[in-house]
Amino acid sequence: MPTNSNNGSRNELQNWPQPNEELQLQVGLLQQSQEELRRAEENTRLIIDTTLDAVITMDAQGMITSWNKQAEIVFGWSEREAIGQHMPEMIIPEQQRMAHERGLRHFLDSGDGPILRRRIEFTAVRRSGVEFPVELEVTPVKVGENWVFSGFIRDITDSKLAEKQIAGERIQPAPDDRNNSGDALERYSGRSDRLLQCKASRLHRLISRPNHG
Numbered sequence: 001m002p003t004n005s006n007n008g009s010r011n012e013l014q015n016w017p018q019p020n021e022e023l024q025l026q027v028g029l030l031q032q033s034q035e036e037l038r039r040a041e042e043n044t045r046l047i048i049d050t051t052l053d054a055v056i057t058m059d060a061q062g063m064i065t066s067w068n069k070q071a072e073i074v075f076g077w078s079e080r081e082a083i084g085q086h087m088p089e090m091i092i093p094e095q096q097r098m099a100h101e102r103g104l105r106h107f108l109d110s111g112d113g114p115i116l117r118r119r120i121e122f123t124a125v126r127r128s129g130v131e132f133p134v135e136l137e138v139t140p141v142k143v144g145e146n147w148v149f150s151g152f153i154r155d156i157t158d159s160k161l162a163e164k165q166i167a168g169e170r171i172q173p174a175p176d177d178r179n180n181s182g183d184a185l186e187r188y189s190g191r192s193d194r195l196l197q198c199k200a201s202r203l204h205r206l207i208s209r210p211n212h213g
Contacts, residue, residue, distance in 0.1 A: 054153040058087045060108060060146060062101075074134075074155050076127030091153075093125045107140070108147065116140055124153065132157050 054071035058064050067082040075082075075091055082090060088097040107113040115138060122136040135154045140147055 052154065054151075054155075056082075056087065056091070056151045056153065058149050058151070060104075060149075062087050062104060064090065065148070071153070074126075074153065075124070091124050093123055093131055096123070113138075113140070121156070133160050 051068070051070060054074040055066070055068040056064060056071050057066040064082050064085050064087050067077070067079045069079075071082070072078055077085075077090060088100050092100055103113060103115065107116070115136075117137070117139060119135050119137040122134050123131050124134045124136075125131050133156050135156050137152045139150045139152075141150065142148075
């Protein structure tokens with residue numbers, strides 16, 4: 001009897017449908033695609049984390065969905081602290097938040113945004129409350145039925161300070177330069193007076209010379 005039972009089990013296994021070769025191929029391709037997607041996501045994450053720009057994404061409700069390493073450095077909030085927070089309260093000065101909210105609602109209603117897809121200068125605020133100048137570019141992307149906004153932000157504090165320093169040097173010369181300019185003008189005026197006197201004396205001698213013709 002045990003022998004018959006074992007034979008029956010083997011027969012049942014033989015009767016099970018064998019894996020379809022095409023199905024196996026499709027499963028293998030799917031696994032390969034998932035692995036390639038995972039690697040692509042890792043590469044994208046690495047690029048975003050090492051870029052010079054702070055990269056911040058938010059959803060249509062204004063909630064932060066990603067926050068890279070440079071954003072941590074620029075604004076002072078860690079990724080853990082920033083994710084899920086209302087973006088305007090994290091990086092936009094209080095007096096400008098209402099304008100941001102109006103602009104977001106206008107875009108969601110009309111699809112139009114005057115500051116989108118171009119780089120503009122903007123005032124941001126750090127965790128400490130200090131305001132500073134930045135260059136900002138916002139790119140909207142529709143994922144399914146939802147909008148996602150990616151902001152690329154660069155701190156331009158140093159370049160603005162350099163511009164002011166250069167402009168100041170052009171407008172107000174150093175005291176030594178002003179003194180040197182005055183001394184040079186005085187010396188030039190003295191030489192000019194002596195030259196005119198010499199020419200006048202020679203002209204006077206020529207006029208006074210007797211004519212022997």
